[in-house]
Amino acid sequence: MKLTFLGGAGEYGRSCFLLEHDHGALLIDCGVMKKKGSFINTYPTLTPSIAKRVSHVLVTHAHEDHTLSLPYLKKLGFTGTVLATSQTIEQTIEYFSKWRQKVETEGDTLPYEKEDEEGLSFEALDDKCTNFWISLTDTVSIMYGRSGHTIGSLWYAVQVDGKTVFFSGDYSLESTLLNYEWPKIGAKPDLAVMDGAYGDFNVTQDTLLEQVMIKLHYALEKRDRVLLQVPLVGKSQELLAAVKHRLLMKGADQIVVEKALYEASKNFGKHSDWLVDHTTAAFFDSLGNGGVTVADSPNEVANGSIGFFTAETLVEKDDWKHDRSTHIISPGPENQELKRMAEVTSIAYSKVMLKVHPGKDETEALLSRLMPKRTVFTHGVRKDVEALVGALHSRTRFLTGEVGVTVEV
Ligand SMILES: [Zn+2]
């Protein structure tokens, strides 16, 4: 086999890895670079010849940087099958239309047509069939398991002619919301392609959550009005569950959640088997008729209460900036416009951290289970990856991944 990085190595975004073997070719993920750039930096370095040779794309999860070049691949002549969990397929199709809207609103054109989005043939992987070897073709077997990053997110192992390559996907061993399944591959991978997004950052998720809770507790004690700036899916639900479990008893009057966030969170109630604690599903299921109030605007959040809102809504409905008791807390990704608004009006603003990628100890733990012969880090810029490699004690040979680099397996 040989593995070529078409994107997502030595950089953060547009993950796309080409795995070629004597009998054909596969892709693992096919994403875009989300931050605005030229065409050449936004999409992976795909060609019509690659697109026609690939029989399957294994998609780890729905995030833009792993899926949004699929229609472009189709446009270039791909006629194969896209494999992912049913949850990932559902989310990916939503991301397609959001991306189309965003690009068109910005006055740019997409390098593919709507028919290419609709013409992709998806096949759902059974999420009960994890940690089993499954024959993909006569010569290729795959295995997958939950990766703790989103509902529906997977790691993959691919085996061809007795050689094994492991792809970690974006993963978290410490998510307090989503569960992780340790890979039971049964052989030491010849190559592990790992998530190196956070470099050598090494604070546990529990500590980070505790830091958030201290900040919230302090603000609530002053009877501030706390507005948490969160994305629609991801950290939002982990924080929501954590606030419910850890903080409510410490004196928040009310938890208020933006309508769209409420809808996205309710969805977590339907997927209890993806959650660390199955009882959390019941909490998400009962949102709205429990301790959580649904609101359209952050202005409905009273003093001594916590509101969960997206950056877009906080920027659009900005009456909060006239109230000095407001405290904005951002677990990231930060929104520069929101940050500036708070700065100009002297509203308290603080950034907190919550992980959705592995820290150094998580990387070490996974590597010591897998014991890969060679390891390459992706999803991070070179400086961060080098810091991580420098901090690790794992007995594996580290290779450097960059776009265009090919590794023989
Ligand atoms: Zn992701």
Ligand SMILES: [Zn+2]
């Ligand atoms: Zn990613």
